[in-house]
């Protein structure tokens with residue numbers, strides 16, 4: 001199944017093979033919600049921050065739905081097709097939720113922190129930045145950025161870390177191509193954005209000099225800069241003219257304070273995620289030369305039309321396989337307004353739920369941990385993958401991410417042959433998104449046709 005199909009048809013088909021929850025949750029058979037028994041959550045919180053396999057270990061002990069406590073916050077972890085399908089089918093009982101540091105750094109106007117009509121209205125406005133027409137507008141500029149990266153690799157006389165180049169590319173797509181900034185403004189925005197990002201998952205306080213207060217100061221500067229961009233009379237570059245006339249849920253135009261917070265969210269949501277998928281894609285191909293050859297035979301023989309229509313099944317399957325093994329976003333949160341039933345367990349009102357998207361460890365000797373994109377084409381894989389989330393809050397920038405990944409994969413794989421530098425750590429650092437620890441050091445050689 002293609003990545004594009006899998007996500008776009010999510011609500012209609014993704015979970016058709018599963019039991020859909022009955023309209024009244026209490027009619028379903030109900031079992032006691034498994035719990036770790038943590039009360040204050042101090043030790044659990046220490047384990048949570050230190051141990052990347054925190055959730056997976058507890059899933060193995062308690063099953064796909066369990067409750068624990070992290071520093072006084074009761075939180076239910078969920079994984080797997082059935083509980084996730086149940087959750088997404090009961091969206092009326094849920095609202096968006098973020099840890100307080102993220103909530104404060106994004107701001108109260110951000111659509112990530114809104115629910116109901118206010119959330120929907122802003123999704124409609126911001127979504128115009130990712131319409132088919134908008135993507136057609138961005139394509140030539142993204143292609144120029146791809147070519148710049150290819151040239152930089154080819155002109156380099158020594159091995160180059162590829163991941164930082166891919167990060168710069170992903171940031172430029174949002175800052176230059178979507179927001180229309182010039183390079184100076186982009187670099188200044190980037191410097192503040194790095195300070196802002198460092199405190200996203202930190203303890204929110206107002207003590208001067210802490211990462212959080214530095215990040216809140218950076219947030220003020222970021223919003224000022226974004227508002228300057230919005231107030232420029234001629235929004236001739238980028239896509240911002242597309243959202244200028246956007247209105248809120250009561251039909252009143254969104255003011256610049258509101259729009260600036262939506263743009264800040266795009267930097268947060270769209271940069272690390274896409275950079276991570278690109279780094280993991282090239283890492284996987286370089287570590288699995290047979291898959292690389294299999295993919296290249298599709299890319300070298302496809303027509304321009306297939307490329308335009310995105311009918312590149314092997315490329316789609318390869319990207320999906322990368323996201324299966326290393327989802328750029330490890331999970332998403334909700335809070336229960338009223339109780340919900342997840343795979344037969346009742347989760348009470350006022351609980352935070354974290355849906356975990358990282359794959360569970362195989363319990364048998366299957367090829368589950370292998371990088372094998374063919375599984376998405378030969379019918380041997382029947383789980384539902386949701387790297388872009390699902391339901392009312394499904395990723396708003398998915399079409400842009402797909403476009404960036406496709407253009408970069410085609411641009412690099414068709415014109416240069418990459419080789420891994422032999423001395424480097426290829427393991428992945430997981431936070432904030434999976435990235436090769438040593439930056440994926442490569443050498444590049446031009447592919448000569450004929």
Ligand code: HEM
Pocket residue numbers: 096111112123174265266267269270271273274277327328329331332333386387388389390392393394395396397398400401
């Ligand atoms: C490979 C790249 C990406 C992945 C894997 C990804 C994944 C996700 C996930 C898992 C969510 C949470 C969904 C939920 O809460 O149910 C999300 C939300 C979001 N994403 Fe992405 N994303 C990617 C790229 C982008 C890009 C490029 C943009 C825009 C520039 C973007 C904008 C957003 C926004 C605005 C939301 C919030 C939606 C809402 O709360 O209604 N994402 N994304």
